[in-house]
Amino acid sequence: MSVAQTVEIPANRRLTIDVPPEVPTGQAVIRFFPVSTSNERMLEEREMELFRLHADELNREAMDVLSYQIPIFEEDDP
Numbered sequence: 001m002s003v004a005q006t007v008e009i010p011a012n013r014r015l016t017i018d019v020p021p022e023v024p025t026g027q028a029v030i031r032f033f034p035v036s037t038s039n040e041r042m043l044e045e046r047e048m049e050l051f052r053l054h055a056d057e058l059n060r061e062a063m064d065v066l067s068y069q070i071p072i073f074e075e076d077d078p
Contacts, residue, residue, distance in 0.1 A: 006035065 003023060007015060009032075017030075051058070 003020060009015070
């Protein structure tokens, strides 16, 4: 079972957590992940630059994946 909740981290870095009753008692792991903001999103120009830099590698991987596919539809022989 997992429960996700977004919280604001205050300047003093202290949180009080009220745990929902459906979460069993005992040990639990609490993980903190920063929420990305729109300022951190990759610009389209940077994304295109990365595609260009890694195009050969990406194309090799795509061809490898496609080589494992089998035709779904059989063509009728005339």
